[in-house]
Amino acid sequence: MVKTADAALTAASAVNEKHKKIWQTVQAIPYGKVACYGQVADLAGLPGRARLVGKALGAVPKGGWRGQSVPWYRVINSQGKISFAPGSESFQQQSDLLQDEQVVVLGAKIKLKEFQWQPDLAELLFVLKG
DNA sequence: ACCTTGACGGTTC
DNA sequence: GGAACCGCCAAGG
Numbered sequence: 001m002v003k004t005a006d007a008a009l010t011a012a013s014a015v016n017e018k019h020k021k022i023w024q025t026v027q028a029i030p031y032g033k034v035a036c037y038g039q040v041a042d043l044a045g046l047p048g049r050a051r052l053v054g055k056a057l058g059a060v061p062k063g064g065w066r067g068q069s070v071p072w073y074r075v076i077n078s079q080g081k082i083s084f085a086p087g088s089e090s091f092q093q094q095s096d097l098l099q100d101e102q103v104v105v106l107g108a109k110i111k112l113k114e115f116q117w118q119p120d121l122a123e124l125l126f127v128l129k130g
Numbered sequence: 131a132c133c134t135t136g137a138c139g140g141t142t143c
Numbered sequence: 144g145g146a147a148c149c150g151c152c153a154a155g156g
Contacts, residue, residue, distance in 0.1 A: 018153095037138050048151060054137040055153060075137080079145095083137040090137080 018046060021130070022056040023065045028127045029074045032101045033117035034110060036078045043119070043127050054083070073097040080112040 025044040029035050035043075037050035046052060057072040064070055073094040077083045084091035086108050095105045103115050119127070 038140090041138085048139080049153095050138040051136065051151065052138090052153070057137060072137085077137080078139055094137090 018044075018049075018052060019056040019059055020065070021045065022053055023060060023070050024130050025127050026057070026070050026072065026075060027065070027068055028119070028123055029071060029117050032103060032115070034074050034076050034098070034103060034112075034115050035117045036076055036080075036112075037083075038078055039117075040075055043124070050078075074101075074117075076110060080110050080116075081108040082110075 021044045022040060025040050026035075028043075029040075037053040040053045041047060041049045044053075053075065057070075057075060060070045060072055082091055082094050082105070084094060091108070095108075098105050098110070103110060
């Protein structure tokens with residue numbers, strides 16, 4: 001194996017590890033609650049990497065992860081809004097899925113005061129444990 | 131190797 | 144509130 005190729009493979013593998021950590025964290029968000037990208041990044045041990053969370057969610061395996069689905073739609077931005085363009089198909093899908101869980105979505109806005117996930121100690125440990 | 135593009139976020143005005 | 148700005152960094156061109 002050539003050095004450069006080996007290094008590239010290692011790097012790619014590292015990226016996937018980050019994605020996995022993010023997926024696991026998202027799976028901990030309970031029904032009827034939402035979390036923002038930055039919050040997920042922090043919990044996943046990747047502070048300041050909110051954008052990476054978006055990337056990871058866009059790469060979620062179709063069948064879920066570890067035999068469990070990944071509720072990507074429970075992740076919104078720090079302004080309490082859905083990050084897809086209003087009117088787009090993805091936006092509509094996310095909005096519908098959230099409302100199916102009793103989350104109130106007004107336009108693109110969701111009241112974080114009311115619906116943001118605030119993990120208790122047990123949940124935090126679960127996330128850290130993986 | 132350089133540049134652009136994001137499912138973002140905190141600060142500042 | 145909201146808009147402009149900057150920092151962030153993985154992917155793709």
